[in-house]
Amino acid sequence: MTDKILTARMDAHPLDSHTLDRYLNTGGYEALRKAIREMTAEQITEEVKASNMRGRGGAGFPMGVKWGFLAPAEPRYLVVNCDESEPGTFNDRQLAERDPHQLLEGMIIASYALGVNHAFVYIRGEYPKVARRMQSAIDEARAAGYLGKSVIGSEFSLDVTVHMGGGAYICGEETALLNSLEGRRGEPRLKPPFPAVEGLYAKPTIVNNVESIANVPWITTNGGAAYAAIGPERSSGTKMVSISGHINKPGNYEIVLGMTWREFIYDIAGGIPDGKELKAWIPGGASAPWFVPSEHLDTLFTIDDVASNGSMLGAGAVIVMDETTNVVAAAHRLVRFFAHESCGQCTPCREGTSWLEAVLKRILDGNGQPSDVDLLLEISNGISPGLAWPPAMTTICPLGPSAVSPITSITRWFMPELEAMIAGSEVAVG
Amino acid sequence: MTATISHWSPENQERAKDILASYPEKRSAVMPLLYVASLEHEYASEDAMREVADLVEITPIQVKSVASFYTMYKREPVGDYLVSVCTGISCFLRGADDVLEAVEEATGVRSGETTEDGSVSVEHVECIGACGGAPAVQVNYELIEGVTPDKAEALIKWLEDTKPEVVLADEMQQLFGGQQSFDWGPADTMGAIRPVPAFGVFGSAKEGR
Numbered sequence: 325m326t327d328k329i330l331t332a333r334m335d336a337h338p339l340d341s342h343t344l345d346r347y348l349n350t351g352g353y354e355a356l357r358k359a360i361r362e363m364t365a366e367q368i369t370e371e372v373k374a375s376n377m378r379g380r381g382g383a384g385f386p387m388g389v390k391w392g393f394l395a396p397a398e399p400r401y402l403v404v405n406c407d408e409s410e411p412g413t414f415n416d417r418q419l420a421e422r423d424p425h426q427l428l429e430g431m432i433i434a435s436y437a438l439g440v441n442h443a444f445v446y447i448r449g450e451y452p453k454v455a456r457r458m459q460s461a462i463d464e465a466r467a468a469g470y471l472g473k474s475v476i477g478s479e480f481s482l483d484v485t486v487h488m489g490g491g492a493y494i495c496g497e498e499t500a501l502l503n504s505l506e507g508r509r510g511e512p513r514l515k516p517p518f519p520a521v522e523g524l525y526a527k528p529t530i531v532n533n534v535e536s537i538a539n540v541p542w543i544t545t546n547g548g549a550a551y552a553a554i555g556p557e558r559s560s561g562t563k564m565v566s567i568s569g570h571i572n573k574p575g576n577y578e579i580v581l582g583m584t585w586r587e588f589i590y591d592i593a594g595g596i597p598d599g600k601e602l603k604a605w606i607p608g609g610a611s612a613p614w615f616v617p618s619e620h621l622d623t624l625f626t627i628d629d630v631a632s633n634g635s636m637l638g639a640g641a642v643i644v645m646d647e648t649t650n651v652v653a654a655a656h657r658l659v660r661f662f663a664h665e666s667c668g669q670c671t672p673c674r675e676g677t678s679w680l681e682a683v684l685k686r687i688l689d690g691n692g693q694p695s696d697v698d699l700l701l702e703i704s705n706g707i708s709p710g711l712a713w714p715p716a717m718t719t720i721c722p723l724g725p726s727a728v729s730p731i732t733s734i735t736r737w738f739m740p741e742l743e744a745m746i747a748g749s750e751v752a753v754g
Numbered sequence: 755m756t757a758t759i760s761h762w763s764p765e766n767q768e769r770a771k772d773i774l775a776s777y778p779e780k781r782s783a784v785m786p787l788l789y790v791a792s793l794e795h796e797y798a799s800e801d802a803m804r805e806v807a808d809l810v811e812i813t814p815i816q817v818k819s820v821a822s823f824y825t826m827y828k829r830e831p832v833g834d835y836l837v838s839v840c841t842g843i844s845c846f847l848r849g850a851d852d853v854l855e856a857v858e859e860a861t862g863v864r865s866g867e868t869t870e871d872g873s874v875s876v877e878h879v880e881c882i883g884a885c886g887g888a889p890a891v892q893v894n895y896e897l898i899e900g901v902t903p904d905k906a907e908a909l910i911k912w913l914e915d916t917k918p919e920v921v922l923a924d925e926m927q928q929l930f931g932g933q934q935s936f937d938w939g940p941a942d943t944m945g946a947i948r949p950v951p952a953f954g955v956f957g958s959a960k961e962g963r
C-alpha cells in the first residue's frame with residue numbers, strides 16, 4: 325500500500341513538482357479524466373464518502389458527508405480554505421506551494437461533483453508565494469484546457485479565483501472566511517444556516533481545507549475503499565502533521581495515524597534537542613489542550629484517541645516544549661494570540677481573552693496575586709462553562725474556548741510552577 | 755459601467771478592472787483593491803479607502819470598517835521595508851523575542867514604529883505559518899526562516915545599505931536564514947516591491963534582479 329499520497333511527487337521531484345509538465349508526466353489530471361469521462365457527480369461523492377476521510381482543517385467532520393449536505397439551489401460555490409493560521413500549522417503551505425496542481429485537480433474534480441462553476445482559494449495574506457504558485461498553476465491549467473469554458477472538452481466549465489486574506493486568524497473559521505470573501509469584516513456567522521445551505525452570497529457553498537481537497541485526485545483514481553483501508557478506522561488515510569518547537573527534526577510529516585506519541589516525537593521527529601527532557605506538547609495546534617509525558621506518551625496518535633484523552637488533533641500541528649520551558653510564559657504567548665485575534669463580536673471572548681492575557685502578564689511581571697489562579701479559572705469558566713473538552717460554548721465560534729486550553733493545561737499539569745511564580749519565588753523550571 | 759480611478763497608473767487601473775471582473779459580486783473586490791490602492795498611495799490612506807469605495811460602490815466608511823479589521827492594511831504610512839518578526843508560540847520557544855530585540859536595536863525603533871528616514875518599519879506578528887523554521891521573519895511578507903539575532907541584525911544592515919528594489923525570499927533565506935519548515939524547492943524569482951503581498955494581481959510581484 326502506498327504510504328505517501330500527498331507528498332510523493334514533491335519528494336521524488338523536488339526541483340519541479342509544482343509545474344504542469346511534471347504533474348502530467350507523473351499521472352496528473354488522469355483522475356480528472358476518469359471523473360469526467362467515466363463517473364457521474366454522484367459516484368464521485370459516493371467515493372469520497374466511502375473514503376471516510378475526516379476534514380483536515382480541524383473539526384474532523386467527514387468530507388463526503390459535508391458534500392452530501394449541499395443544497396440544490398444554484399449557483400453553488402466551492403471555497404478552499406488556505407487561510408492556515410493555527411499556530412503550529414504549516415502543512416497546507418507546503419502542499420499548495422510544492423504541488424499546486426494536485427490541489428487544483430482536487431478542486432476541479434470536487435467542483436464537477438458538486439455542480440460548481442466558480443471556485444475560490446482563500447489564501448492567507450502572509451503566504452504570497454502560495455498565491456503565486458496557485459495562480460501559475462491555474463494559468464497553466466487554463467491554457468491546457470483543464471479549466472475554463474469546456475474542461476477537457478466536456479460540457480463542464482469552471483473558473484478558479486485566488487483570493488488573499490488580510491491577516492486575520494479568525495478567517496480560517498469557515499463562515500468568517502465567507503464574510504471576508506464577500507468583502508466584509510471576517511466575523512463568524514451564526515449557524516444554522518450552514519454554508520452548505522447558505523454560504524457565499526447566501527448560495528450553497530462547500531468550504532474544504534487544502535489537505536482534504538488535495539486527497540481527492542487519489543481517492544478518485546484509487547477509490548474510497550482503498551483510502552479507507554489505510555490506517556485505523558475513523559482516522560483513515562494519511563495525515564500531514566506539522567511539528568515545531570523544541571524538537572530535533574521540525575517539519576511536516578505525512579504519516580499513517582495509529583502510532584504512539586512516543587514513536588512520533590522520538591522516532592519520527594528525532595526527539596528533544598541537546599538531550600533535554602520533554603515537558604509538554606500540544607497535539608493539535610494552539611487551540612488544543614496540552615499533553616504531558618507522564619500521561620500521554622503511549623497514547624495513540626489518532627483523532628479519536630487524542631479526543632478521548634481530552635484534547636484534539638485539530639489541523640495536525642504538534643508543538644513541543646522541553647524542560648526549560650516556562651509554561652506560564654508559553655501559556656501567556658498562546659493566550660495573547662487569541663486575545664489579538666478575537667473578532668470582538670461575542671463578549672465572553674472579546675473581554676475574557678484580554679483579561680486572561682492581562683492576568684498572565686502580571687504574573688510574568690512578578691506582580692501575581694494569590695487569587696490569580698482562581699481568577700484565571702473564573703474568567704475561563706465565563707468563556708467556556710465547566711472547562712471541559714470539547715468545550716461548552718458561549719460564543720459564536722470556538723476561538724474563545726480555545727484561549728482557555730492553555731489555562732486548563734497549566735492549572736492541570738503545572739500548578740506548583742504557576743503557584744511558585746505567583747508567590748514570586750524563584751521558579752523551578754524543569 | 756465600471757468606474758475607474760483616472761489618476762491611478764494605467765497598470766493599476768487595468769488590475770482593478772481584472773479584480774472586479776473575477777468576482778460574481780463587486781463587494782468581494784474590496785480586499786484585493788485595498789492592496790492595489792495601498793500601492794498607489796503607499797498605504798491604505800483615507801484617499802485610498804475612498805477610491806476603493808468608489809470602485810465597488812459602497813461607502814468609504816464600509817471600506818474602512820473592512821480595512822480596520824485586518825492587520826495587513828496599513829492605515830498609517832509604512833516604510834519601504836516592513837520587517838515582521840513572528841513572536842508566536844513556536845517562534846517564541848525558539849528565541850523569537852531575542853530576534854525582535856535585535857531588529858529593534860539595529861533599526862533604533864520599536865515594534866510598531868518606522869525609522870526616521872522612512873526606510874524600515876518594524877512589527878511583531880502572530881504566527882505566520884513558518885513554525886518548522888522558527889524563528890521566522892518576513893520582509894514585505896517575503897519569508898526568511900531560521901533567523902538568529904545576529905542574522906536579523908545583518909538583515910537590517912543589508913536592507914539599509916543595499917536598498918533592494920525587489921526583496922526575494924530565496925535570496926534573503928540564503929543570506930540570513932537557517933532551518934526551514936520544509937524544502938522550498940527551486941528558487942522563486944518573484945518578490946515584493948512594497949509592503950503589500952507580492953502577488954501579480956496586486957501588482958507588487960516583480961521578476962527578480
